[in-house]
Amino acid sequence: MAFENLSTKLQETFKKLKGKGKINEKDLKEAMREVKLALLEADVNYKVVKSFINNVKEKSLGANVLESLTPGQQVIKIVNEELTNLMGTTESKINFSDSGVTVVMMAGLQGAGKTTMSGKLALSMRKKNKKPLLVACDIYRPAAIKQLEVVGKQIDIPVFTMGNKISAVNIAKAGVKHAKENGFNFVIIDTAGRLQIDEALMEELKDIKEEVNPSEILLVVDSMTGQDAVNVAETFDKELNITGVVLTKLDGDTRGGAALSIRQVTNKPIKFIGMGEKMSDLEVFHPDRMASRILGMGDVLSLIEKAQQSIDEKEAKHLTDKMFNNDLNFDDYLSAMEQMKKLGPLSKLMEMIPGANSKELQGIDFDEGEKQLEKTKSIIYSMTAKERKNPSLVYSSTSRKKRIAKGSGTSIQEVNRLVKGFEGMRKNMKMIKGLQKNAKKGLFGK
Numbered sequence: 001m002a003f004e005n006l007s008t009k010l011q012e013t014f015k016k017l018k019g020k021g022k023i024n025e026k027d028l029k030e031a032m033r034e035v036k037l038a039l040l041e042a043d044v045n046y047k048v049v050k051s052f053i054n055n056v057k058e059k060s061l062g063a064n065v066l067e068s069l070t071p072g073q074q075v076i077k078i079v080n081e082e083l084t085n086l087m088g089t090t091e092s093k094i095n096f097s098d099s100g101v102t103v104v105m106m107a108g109l110q111g112a113g114k115t116t117m118s119g120k121l122a123l124s125m126r127k128k129n130k131k132p133l134l135v136a137c138d139i140y141r142p143a144a145i146k147q148l149e150v151v152g153k154q155i156d157i158p159v160f161t162m163g164n165k166i167s168a169v170n171i172a173k174a175g176v177k178h179a180k181e182n183g184f185n186f187v188i189i190d191t192a193g194r195l196q197i198d199e200a201l202m203e204e205l206k207d208i209k210e211e212v213n214p215s216e217i218l219l220v221v222d223s224m225t226g227q228d229a230v231n232v233a234e235t236f237d238k239e240l241n242i243t244g245v246v247l248t249k250l251d252g253d254t255r256g257g258a259a260l261s262i263r264q265v266t267n268k269p270i271k272f273i274g275m276g277e278k279m280s281d282l283e284v285f286h287p288d289r290m291a292s293r294i295l296g297m298g299d300v301l302s303l304i305e306k307a308q309q310s311i312d313e314k315e316a317k318h319l320t321d322k323m324f325n326n327d328l329n330f331d332d333y334l335s336a337m338e339q340m341k342k343l344g345p346l347s348k349l350m351e352m353i354p355g356a357n358s359k360e361l362q363g364i365d366f367d368e369g370e371k372q373l374e375k376t377k378s379i380i381y382s383m384t385a386k387e388r389k390n391p392s393l394v395y396s397s398t399s400r401k402k403r404i405a406k407g408s409g410t411s412i413q414e415v416n417r418l419v420k421g422f423e424g425m426r427k428n429m430k431m432i433k434g435l436q437k438n439a440k441k442g443l444f445g446k
């Protein structure tokens with residue numbers, strides 16, 4: 001889970017503070033020492049940690065936190081604000097070109113996640129009604145062009161290639177021309193990376209920049225490489241004057257040092273984060289929401305946005321209506337599960353819920369939960385179409401239950417559990433409806 005270690009440490013520190021009615025300067029100093037250690041352990045740049053702690057201390061003393069009624073809460077509030085500032089305060093949007101065709105150049109070391117991110121960005125732009133084109137400029141790594149083509153195919157977005165016998169600069173130029181002539185308005189240039197920064201790489205990138213004059217030069221860095229990522233960003237920025245940073249693999253970065261240092265060190269905004277290998281695992285970077293997540297205060301806004309993007313509103317309304325009319329059947333149950341699944345794995349959803357970073361939740365086996373969902377689905381799939389539409393057919397028939405258990409590779413007890421749960425849900429809905437009716441009649445008073 002992203003920021004797992006830092007999150008746990010900070011929450012432990014703040015729990016101690018919150019537990020005290022009043023705190024004195026010594027408590028504050030001790031808490032700040034713990035925050036400092038937690039940040040250093042998270043691999044945050046030393047200078048960044050130092051100025052961060054100074055800012056928090058200064059603000060806490062200046063705001064007379066110690067005399068306030070809820071000093072613990074006040075300190076958390078200040079830390080939250082400072083964490084947000086550290087990461088850039090507000091969301092940084094993509095610079096779109098006024099000329100009609102926006103050109104984005106992706107740069108970064110090999111393996112940072114450029115090709116994956118190019119695909120994710122293309123997909124997210126298409127959702128915004130742009131017409132994206134991917135341009136394959138990595139002519140050195142043998143499988144690079146093929147990889148971009150595979151990504152393009154997966155999301156059904158065209159890829160412009162000219163093989164690897166032509167210079168990257170010429171491919172980039174031809175790619176932009178092709179876009180202009182064929183109605184594309186968002187060009188993503190996937191450039192070559194190297195294992196380490198070298199002069200030839202930088203020269204090539206500078207030449208591409210000169211030739212295509214991109215609106216954005218996004219540097220893709222692997223957040224799991226911690227301070228190395230920060231150093232890479234500093235060098236690329238000096239040479240290329242990048243316009244933004246994309247942090248990938250944040251899903252696996254339990255420390256978070258790169259995310260917390262890169263903005264301060266380079267003074268360039270983090271624009272997107274990669275939270276997984278799937279094409280839909282792209283998130284716009286919101287410093288305030290990330291700070292909340294780190295402090296275990298959740299990220300309900302991102303969760304709602306994700307739901308809005310992923311859930312079919314008409315289907316959701318249809319399901320709710322059926323639920324209230326109490327004619328929900330097993331087909332609807334399946335559909336509800338499919339909708340849930342679109343939001344992503346349970347473990348990732350839990351990260352966005354307030355308090356979910358706490359130790360108690362970290363002990364939950366989310367994989368087991370996913371397995372249960374799969375089991376439930378296979379039980380329903382083993383029912384006949386008629387049974388799915390009429391749950392009552394299954395309720396009272398042992399022979400049907402036996403057949404379903406056999407078909408789904410489960411036991412009759414497991415089928416019973418599902419059927420009982422479903423029956424219970426329908427009974428509850430009936431009761432709620434009854435209560436509503438009574439309430440309307442005024443039986444419960446005003």
Ligand code: GDP
Pocket residue numbers: 108109110111112113114115116117193248249250251252273274275276277281
């Ligand atoms: P490139 O050499 O910079 O083009 O890097 P790739 O796009 O080929 O990515 C390198 C590896 O990192 C691939 O296995 C990707 O699936 C993986 N990867 C990329 N982005 C993410 C991410 O956000 N999270 C995770 N877990 N893996 C990622």
